[in-house]
Amino acid sequence: MIRIAVSVEGQTEEEFVKSVLAPHLLERQVEATPILVGRARGRSGGGNVSVQRLASDMAMLSRNFDFVTSLVDYYGFVGKGDSSPAELEERIHLAISDRTRLGCDRANVFPYVQQHEFEGLLFSNVEVFGTLIELPDESLLELLAIREAFPTPEDVNDNTATAPSKRIAAIIPRYDKVVYGSVVAMDTGLDIIRNECPRFGSWLQRLESLGQ
Numbered sequence: 001m002i003r004i005a006v007s008v009e010g011q012t013e014e015e016f017v018k019s020v021l022a023p024h025l026l027e028r029q030v031e032a033t034p035i036l037v038g039r040a041r042g043r044s045g046g047g048n049v050s051v052q053r054l055a056s057d058m059a060m061l062s063r064n065f066d067f068v069t070s071l072v073d074y075y076g077f078v079g080k081g082d083s084s085p086a087e088l089e090e091r092i093h094l095a096i097s098d099r100t101r102l103g104c105d106r107a108n109v110f111p112y113v114q115q116h117e118f119e120g121l122l123f124s125n126v127e128v129f130g131t132l133i134e135l136p137d138e139s140l141l142e143l144l145a146i147r148e149a150f151p152t153p154e155d156v157n158d159n160t161a162t163a164p165s166k167r168i169a170a171i172i173p174r175y176d177k178v179v180y181g182s183v184v185a186m187d188t189g190l191d192i193i194r195n196e197c198p199r200f201g202s203w204l205q206r207l208e209s210l211g212q
Contacts (some may be wrong), residue, residue, distance in 0.1 A: 001031050002210045005061040007070040008034045009049045013118055015182040017071065021207075024190055029211035035061065037072070050078040051088065055095035058109050067210055068109045069203075073117035075163050085113040085199070112203045115154050119164035119177065123153035124196035125188045132183060133172060142171050154197045 006021070008014045017034035025032045037049055037057055049072045061068045070092075074085045083091060092111040114120070122129075126143035129135060146167055150156050156164045168175050185193065194201035 001029055002067065003031050003033070003065045004067040004069060004207070004210060005058075005065040006032055006034045007037055007054060007057050007061065007068065007072070009037050009072040011036075011178045012181040013071045015178060016118065016185055019182040020186050020190065021204075025207055025211070028208050030207060032207070033065070034071075048078060049073075049076070051091050051095050053078075054111065055092050058092070058111065059096050062109050066108065069207065070111045070113070071118070072113055074113050074115050075117040077113065085115045088113045110206065115199055116157060117164055118181065119168060120153045120156045121193050121197055121200060122168070122181065122184045122188070123147045123150075123156055123164065124193045128184050128187045129168075129172065131187065132180060133175065135172065139171050143168070152197055154199050 004025075006017050008017060014034040014036060017032055022032040022034075035057075037053060039057075054070060054072065058068045058070060074080065074088070077088060080088055089111045092113075093109070096109055096111075123143070123146065126140065126147055129143060130140050146156060147153065153164075156167065160166075165177060168177075190204065194204050
């Protein structure tokens with residue numbers, strides 16, 4: 001059994017890993033454990049994700065797990081500047097190299113930054129929202145229009161007013177992302193999400209390959 005730690009930035013991602021990702025990977029001999037950012041160093045967990053904070057956590061976790069990855073949003077990433085999600089991942093990886101004195105095997109650590117945020121994945125099949133929350137047809141049509149306006153769910157942008165989570169909340173005021181996020185993802189299914197979201201799909205394939 002391969003043990004992998006997933007450094008996550010919040011409760012939504014933590015629940016997604018526990019409820020959706022971990023059971024899927026366990027069938028492939030990969031045991032995934034979500035750990036809130038900060039908890040690896042015994043500090044308060046979640047939020048305020050930056051290159052240095054994430055690198056410190058992942059380097060620390062690598063001493064107790066076979067592999068370490070992350071699931072954090074590009075939206076709200078502190079100090080991202082003009083870096084793309086892929087460039088942020090490389091910056092994190094380089095920062096981890098500076099922590100080899102902690103016993104970190106850089107080859108077994110691969111950061112993942114979700115473009116633009118986790119809630120973008122939930123646009124893979126917006127009809128699922130209607131099966132979980134009683135919604136008027138107009139709300140479902142609004143969600144569908146958003147999805148159709150972008151090439152993939154991962155392209156739904158990260159403007160402070162129009163990030164995926166902000167769009168969902170505006171259409172479904174009673175939507176609680178911690179409660180419903182992983183449930184929507186579970187009902188959608190990882191196969192649909194990976195097909196609709198190529199960046200996420202590549203990351204998932206890499207996780208699955210660890211058990212081979």
